[in-house]
Amino acid sequence: MTPKSIATDYSLQTRLLIVFSFLLGVFLSLTGIVLDRAFSNSIEAGAQDRLQGQIYLLLAGADEENGEFFFLEDLQEPRFAQLDSGLYGFISSVSIGELWRSDSARTFDLPEPEILQQHINVGENRFDRVVMEDAEIYFILHYGIQWENNNEYNFSVVENAAPYYSEITNFRTNLRSWLGGVAILLLFIQFYGMKWGLSPLQRMANDLKKIESGYKDKLEGDYPRELRGVTDNLNLLIESERKQQSRYRTTLGDLAHSLKTPLAVIAGVLPKLKEKHISESEEQLASVNDQLDRMSQIINYQLQRAVRANSGSSLAKLVNAASAIEKVLDALAKVYVEKAMELETQIDKSAVFNGDERDLMEVLGNILDNAFKYGSNKIRVSLTRTGVENRDLNIIVEDDGLGVPEDKREFILQRGVRADTLIQGQGIGLAVVTDIVSSYSGEIIVDKSDLGGAKIEIVFGKG
Amino acid sequence: MRLLVVEDESLLRQQLEQGLSKEGYLVNAAEDGRSGLYYATEYSYDAAIIDIGLPEIDGISLIQEIRSAGKQFPVLILTARGDWQDKVTGLDAGADDYVVKPFQMEEIIARLNALLRRAAGFSKPKLEFGPLCLDITAKRLTVNEESVDLTAYEYKMLEYLMMHPGKVISKSEFTEHLYAQDYDRDSNVLEVFVRRLRQKLDPDQTLKPIETVRGQGYRFSL
Secondary structure: OOHHHHHHHOOHHHHHHHHHHHHHHHHHHHHHHHHHHHHHHHHHHHHHHHHHHHHHHHHHHEEEEOOEEEEOOOOOOHHHOOOOOOEEEEEEEOOOEEEEEOHHHOOOOOOOHHHHHOOOOEOOEEEEEEEOOOOOEEEEEEEEEEOOOOOEEEEEEEEEOHHHHHHHHHHHHHHHHHHHHHHHHHHHHHHHHHHHHHHHHHHHHHHHHHHHOOOOOOOOOOOOHHHHHHHHHHHHHHHHHHHHHHHHHHHHHHHHHHHHHHHHHHHHHHHHHHHHOOOOOHHHHHHHHHHHHHHHHHHHHHHHHHHOOOOOOOOOEEEEHHHHHHHHHHHHHHHOHHHOOEEEEEEOOOOEEEEOHHHHHHHHHHHHHHHHHHOOOEEEEEEEEEOHHHOEEEEEEEEOOOOOOHHHOOHHHOOOOOHHHOOOOOOOHHHHHHHHHHHOOOEEEEEEOOOOOEEEEEEEOOO | OEEEEEOOOHHHHHHHHHHHHHOOOEEEEEOOHHHHHHHHHHOOOOEEEEEOOOOOOOHHHHHHHHHHOOOOOOEEEEEOOOOHHHHHHHHHHOOOEEEEOOOOHHHHHHHHHHHHHHHHOOOOOEEEEOOEEEEOOOOEEEEOOEEEOOOHHHHHHHHHHHHOOOOEEOHHHHHHHHOOOOOOOOHHHHHHHHHHHHHHHOOOOOOOOEEEEOOOEEEEOO
């Protein structure tokens, strides 16, 4: 995975979660270390104080004669008298070494007895740890004194550190549990806090999806101050694109209007030229007429191709297909009232078209107009939802006219990629329908109807 | 028959006026939606041809206003774009048929005739009443299958009567629909036409197709 792909693979929420979890981990670890250290230090300090107290006890009870130390009374600390009690006392000098040891130390040997001979300044405390051969740890505190005989001696007390370390271990266990619990709680708070904090972004993403699929027109509702700039600009962009599409259509409409009117004038003048025999050649006039027809066809075709919306536009709206088809049927029934066509319809009122309404009207108008034009007495129209989850729109129009010969069925659908390939007299209606249907990745099939005439089936898929 | 043409392009408007007048129609032409609306509501028309792309009031709005004013004459719309949204919107607004520009005059006339027939309740181009048959496409009258010659104005009057069978047509209504605006006819002229028509249609006076409704006008009933 390259750094770039890592960056795009993770959502905002995941990234924030990773960062905050990492920070939380570091913070809690450091906290744990600091607390552990502080506790250990305080335990040792406490141990040191207690050992100091023991040394004062020894000092208070010790008597010396001719360089030998003894105790007339029992020491206040009974553990000095108990064998292997874990608390041992020593009196030593630098020159001689050990001079006295407590009864408890009778079977206790320091791994390095020479530590009793180290020089300790008078009044100085030296705290240390001793590791025995069996790996047990003992605290040792040395205290340097000057006796009444002006000689310097070391008073040392050794204590088994196991109880202290046990306390530290317990503390550590508790600390881990508590910190672990706090970490989990903070993670939950962080997770839900982030969800709430990022919810405006999620809402914006959902709203954009709704706009794309046509359920909404723009981003609505209150967004936090930081996002308002984005949402306002997005709405402006959406509005601007819609206006641009509309402007584009209007401009092209105006262009067509301005081109077609002169064409209409020319078309009107031609017959008069014929009458006045201004041109000697009837053929030439006929040829001019033909060219006018072609120009008219080209304008119609290119205009209808150009003004329809792009199928890929992210600003599609959901169009009520049932209402659209009913409008077209009403309009055509008016135009072809004299034919008194019998109309059989099967229309799903919930059918929707995900695209531009003009495109749908163009498709319906052209195929239904053909049915009315070429049908004799009856037209059958069906508008249904089909496919996966009923998301596809299926339109079938059948008539009882002469139908389309098999060898012509593909031909009539051919898209005039270059308008000059349109054959003289060929209607552009179905070519436009084919163009529109394929721009929506739909399908169009021309077949024979059981009514006797043509059957045109169009499927618009959701994708 | 009196027609209203609303088209903003002057050359096209002139062509339509001339083409339709040649066919025997009386034509009033307006160049924008506002004046089109004025004409439509102030005068009586048999049909109108309205361009969708008009300045001031657009064609669709004009049709809606005309229908709101209670005028039911048929409307033929002219559209440059030709897309179905426009056609359907126009027809939904109250138009009865459409023609896409550029058009041939023959197409306009054929569609107009069809609309006028439809408005009168006739689905075919021949109006048949008993032995009388008026072919409004060919502009020919036959009585008992024998052709009868009519002058231009005799034809116009008979056509108007036969397109409104059973309806009492007043002299002023005739005047409005048969003559251009600036003509101020003596009502006796109409009586002369009616007398001549009666002679030509019913020499034996057995059919009596044109009835005089005293104080009101004339009625075609057969």
